[in-house]
Amino acid sequence: MELEFDFSENTTLWQAAVIVVMVLVLVGLGAIGSRVTPLTADGAPKIMSWSDWRLLQAEKAYYAEVEVLQADANQLALMLESRPSPVAAQMLAERITRHTRDGDPSLAPAREALLTAALNVRDWAAGILDRDTAMRSLETAFELLNP
Numbered sequence: 001m002e003l004e005f006d007f008s009e010n011t012t013l014w015q016a017a018v019i020v021v022m023v024l025v026l027v028g029l030g031a032i033g034s035r036v037t038p039l040t041a042d043g044a045p046k047i048m049s050w051s052d053w054r055l056l057q058a059e060k061a062y063y064a065e066v067e068v069l070q071a072d073a074n075q076l077a078l079m080l081e082s083r084p085s086p087v088a089a090q091m092l093a094e095r096i097t098r099h100t101r102d103g104d105p106s107l108a109p110a111r112e113a114l115l116t117a118a119l120n121v122r123d124w125a126a127g128i129l130d131r132d133t134a135m136r137s138l139e140t141a142f143e144l145l146n147p
Contacts (some may be wrong), residue, residue: 072114073138084126089125092121092122096115
């Protein structure tokens with residue numbers, strides 16, 4: 001395959017500019033690649049297979065879900081430390097219900113414990129449940145989210 005460009009007097013300047021841009025792109029890709037390339041146990045670069053890529057994506061999704069669940073648990077802890085507000089507790093419980101609806105199967109016990117804690121905090125804010133029971137259920141959720 002042959003590419004031919006005819007720009008008369010600016011041909012060498014244009015070609016030099018294209019070469020400089022191509023070199024910059026290649027250096028940039030190399031810099032990005034060196035940061036994200038996985039290494040073997042002896043420190044040599046490892047070519048990622050499809051299963052490696054899927055594992056990396058699953059780990060990323062797992063840690064993102066854990067982060068959301070931990071943020072929800074922290075919100076519950078803040079709610080337990082403040083004055084009981086049934087409306088705020090109900091809204092938080094609904095949000096946590098949406099967050100715990102589905103996700104990584106290995107986090108199912110943690111999601112279930114967090115949902116129980118959310119419902120207990122809601123009931124505590126409404127005056128139906130004592131604070132200690134709500135606190136214990138939240139501690140259980142924290143233990144499952146922070147192994």
